[in-house]
Amino acid sequence: MGLLQLVKCVALVACAVAAPVEERKAPKSFLKEVGNSTWVIGNAKWNVTQGRQYATKLWYKGKDRVGQAVGHYVSYNGAASDLNWTSAAIVDSGNDWINVKFTAKEGDFHWVIRDDLVGAYQYFVNHALPTLGEFRTLWRLDNISFPNGHTNVKDGVLPPLSEYAAATNVQDETWQKADGTFLTKYDWSAFIREQEYYGVYGDEVGSWYINPGKDYYNGNHLKEELMIHRESKTGDAVQLNMIHGTHYLARSSDSFANGKTWGPWLWYMNDGSKTDAARRWKQEEKSWPYEWFKDTAYQSRGSISGKLVLSDGRPAAGAAVFIGDTNSNLSTADQGKNYYYTAYTDSNGKFSIDDVRTGIYGFYSWSNGGKIGDVTTSFVQNDIVIAKNKATNLKTLTWQVSSPKNRIFQVGTFDRKTDGFALSGPTPFEHGRIAKAPSNLTYTVGTSQASDWYFGQSALGTWSIVFNLRSIPTSTTGAKLTASLAGFSGGSSANILLNDVKVGNITTNSALLVSSQDTYRGATRAGEWRLLEFPVAKAELKIGENRVDVQVTTSTKWRGWLWDSVVLEWV
Numbered sequence: 001m002g003l004l005q006l007v008k009c010v011a012l013v014a015c016a017v018a019a020p021v022e023e024r025k026a027p028k029s030f031l032k033e034v035g036n037s038t039w040v041i042g043n044a045k046w047n048v049t050q051g052r053q054y055a056t057k058l059w060y061k062g063k064d065r066v067g068q069a070v071g072h073y074v075s076y077n078g079a080a081s082d083l084n085w086t087s088a089a090i091v092d093s094g095n096d097w098i099n100v101k102f103t104a105k106e107g108d109f110h111w112v113i114r115d116d117l118v119g120a121y122q123y124f125v126n127h128a129l130p131t132l133g134e135f136r137t138l139w140r141l142d143n144i145s146f147p148n149g150h151t152n153v154k155d156g157v158l159p160p161l162s163e164y165a166a167a168t169n170v171q172d173e174t175w176q177k178a179d180g181t182f183l184t185k186y187d188w189s190a191f192i193r194e195q196e197y198y199g200v201y202g203d204e205v206g207s208w209y210i211n212p213g214k215d216y217y218n219g220n221h222l223k224e225e226l227m228i229h230r231e232s233k234t235g236d237a238v239q240l241n242m243i244h245g246t247h248y249l250a251r252s253s254d255s256f257a258n259g260k261t262w263g264p265w266l267w268y269m270n271d272g273s274k275t276d277a278a279r280r281w282k283q284e285e286k287s288w289p290y291e292w293f294k295d296t297a298y299q300s301r302g303s304i305s306g307k308l309v310l311s312d313g314r315p316a317a318g319a320a321v322f323i324g325d326t327n328s329n330l331s332t333a334d335q336g337k338n339y340y341y342t343a344y345t346d347s348n349g350k351f352s353i354d355d356v357r358t359g360i361y362g363f364y365s366w367s368n369g370g371k372i373g374d375v376t377t378s379f380v381q382n383d384i385v386i387a388k389n390k391a392t393n394l395k396t397l398t399w400q401v402s403s404p405k406n407r408i409f410q411v412g413t414f415d416r417k418t419d420g421f422a423l424s425g426p427t428p429f430e431h432g433r434i435a436k437a438p439s440n441l442t443y444t445v446g447t448s449q450a451s452d453w454y455f456g457q458s459a460l461g462t463w464s465i466v467f468n469l470r471s472i473p474t475s476t477t478g479a480k481l482t483a484s485l486a487g488f489s490g491g492s493s494a495n496i497l498l499n500d501v502k503v504g505n506i507t508t509n510s511a512l513l514v515s516s517q518d519t520y521r522g523a524t525r526a527g528e529w530r531l532l533e534f535p536v537a538k539a540e541l542k543i544g545e546n547r548v549d550v551q552v553t554t555s556t557k558w559r560g561w562l563w564d565s566v567v568l569e570w571v
Helices: 003-023 161-165 274-287
Strands: 030-033 039-042 046-050 055-060 071-076 087-093 097-104 107-114 119-126 135-141 148-150 155-157 168-171 174-176 182-184 189-191 197-201 206-210 224-226 228-230 237-244 261-270 301-310 320-324 341-344 350-357 359-366 379-386 391-399 407-411 441-444 461-469 478-488 493-498 501-506 530-537 544-554 561-570
Touching: 030 087, 030 097, 039 107, 107 261, 148 228, 197 228, 197 237, 197 274, 206 237, 206 274, 224 237, 237 261, 261 274, 301 359, 301 379, 320 350, 341 350, 359 391, 379 391, 407 461, 478 493, 478 501, 501 530
Parallel strands: 301 391, 441 461
Antiparallel strands: 030 039, 039 046, 046 055, 055 071, 071 135, 087 097, 097 107, 107 119, 119 261, 135 237, 148 155, 148 197, 168 174, 174 182, 189 224, 197 206, 206 261, 228 237, 301 350, 320 341, 320 359, 359 379, 407 561, 461 544, 478 530, 478 561, 493 501, 493 544
């Protein structure tokens, strides 16, 4: 072999060995420390300047989209405790992405930044959060760039700051305008597990939260949260990520294990297009659980399935299914320390939930109306084991229900919601709507319709249910009156009477009725559900006309209860 050939051969071998090193790219996404507890993160499309508490600049399309607003931060128990970041570091990376971890004493907040993505995947890992009710991440953004808001139930212009200045404050974050209508941030609330994409947007930019995996949220199907709003003091456009929230709950306060993880979710930016945000939602939903998130506990999942049949032989069609804490004394609304999954049965009572984290769970089910809207009982089974890559089949579960023959009357469908009653829609949030309900009304069984009863009651007065009995069964020992409340805000009370004899009450002082702030914050469809059951002596009922009265004795403006159903049955 000649010298020239030998040199060429050596060069080729060297290139072959070096090629893999040369092909490996460094990500364009970056973290830069600029001193004084300040860092800049982002990529070629956007960047954020993060300080000890607040991310005060968001550069996108040549403009700072925070402006004079507060920016991005993480906090718990409202605004009382903002996390303070003590350090930042790239803890993992690939050819086209980096994972930036910001550390605080309470835990670690991560931004997973990809070179080609406007936005970032985010998640939080707990280490020392206190027992809390509210835990959130959020953006407070420039109101010029983001004049509009969007949730799955409301879309439109956020009220400009000038409207607040011209109105009168009448309640927490609520103002009355000269024309009598109200401005309140709570009108931008929504059912959190129904969200696809939500956020704030304008003609050239949109900021969206996309949470395809909702298992880290607290609460059940009817969990409501404030999603977006206009900050009344500064005009900031506020985009909330309430990953543990209490806006419409009574007593949800939880302690978390070291390592409890919320997320990942996607914070996404675009040109303001809702069509594009919807497309991105579908993409993220299809990709969840995220394969790229190399967390052992996150990736360890199984599935659960089965069939619910009522004891009277009917399939539990359309029933709500909740996979939550096992052997818990909390309602499904108030559970929040672990991970939670929701679904509905099909027309045959069958259910199936994939991608459930491994662990031991409680299985809960209740009527969501429809064909089983007469069912007042709930189903619970504890100690359900979900194992990695295993399908847990609960087979056929029998749900005990009362006989339809025992039913004397029922007002409204049993579904933990106000659906079907007057003023329950069209939107599920409106401040002061409960004040439109009458002080007095009469509902006649057999003649009146559900729409003759109202979604909520608060004003001093009496609502009566008139019914006739043709006979009284000799075998019965009495009756049971069930008052199913879709929500309750303390401040108003009522006595419940049967033929002028008191059989129960709805009262602020009851241990069962800790205020959940639902009517106070304008909820009209659901809040935190409560079940009140009152025994009725057989002697109190008579053949012929009878009357149940709900007599409001104490009333506080905009506070009261949401009605789900009223049922009287023989026992």
